[in-house]
């Protein structure tokens with residue numbers, strides 16, 4: 001009896017040892033297979049992405065509006081999955097252009113703008129920076145990642161910053177036909193006295209894109225700083241208006257950007273002939289356009305923030321930030 005028991009224990013131990021040995025061998029085999037099939041596994045993962053399923057009975061955000069009444073998404077953190085979006089836009093091999101105007105002393109902002117864009121803007125996608133300037137030799141040579149280019153375009157000098165700002169529409173319109181249409185699929189038009197401080201990716205791309213102005217977020221339409229002079233081409237009556245859009249960040253396909261800049265430039269010229277200048281210059285005309293040509297996507301103030309507006313709860317990320325500066329000094333120095 002006692003011998004039998006001892007034998008049993010021995011057998012038990014042997015079985016455990018066998019299991020351990022088998023498990024080890026299996027693990028080694030797995031690793032060797034993974035090594036051998038590594039490229040295939042990686043390829044398969046690319047083809048079939050792993051991501052959490054959208055939950056049809058669970059809203060992504062409950063504190064902010066994420067869809068306009070004309071069904072344009074309002075882009076906030078938490079409302080989209082960049083794994084899905086990146087794969088979709090890579091499939092289309094999308095090319096993105098970004099325009100900035102750096103005239104006079106504003107050339108000092110270019111280096112930081114591009115350096116931070118290299119880190120955060122459309123990472124992994126094809127990007128062309130279009131820098132419009134009257135001081136071509138002041139634009140530094142900047143190391144760019146693969147698939148990214150810098151194009152410097154000469155523009156005339158305008159003395160007043162309001163003119164510099166307004167003429168942007170004319171120059172974007174002109175370059176849309178000359179260059180953009182042949183070189184990029186989407187255009188993003190932004191201010192240069194800014195830095196990227198968090199990811200901005202393909203979630204912002206759509207036919208026509210406007211950005212909620214950080215200083216006018218949730219302001220009632222009658223208090224928005226739209227142009228109120230009925231003589232002006234930028235006029236918006238007090239009982240109209242959806243959102244107040246920022247002049248410092250708009251975008252879309254080249255065709256849509258052409259239409260937008262064409263409207264804004266023509267409206268400005270018509271006003272100029274009447275000796276009228278809209279209250280917020282190009283921004284006033286942009287707001288007029290976007291009110292009657294609704295954007296297909298709207299960016300939350302995450303995409304254009306100024307720390308002067310504090311850090312409200314709804315703002316989960318600050319992706320594109322105004323550089324602190326003395327407005328007067330930079331704008332008026334020659």
Ligand SMILES: *[C@@H]1O[C@H](CO)[C@@H](O)[C@H](O)[C@H]1NC(C)=O
Pocket residue numbers: 077078079080316317
């Ligand atoms: C942003 O959204 C993602 C989900 O898409 C979430 O995991 C993350 O915590 C959010 N970030 C912040 C700062 O709330």
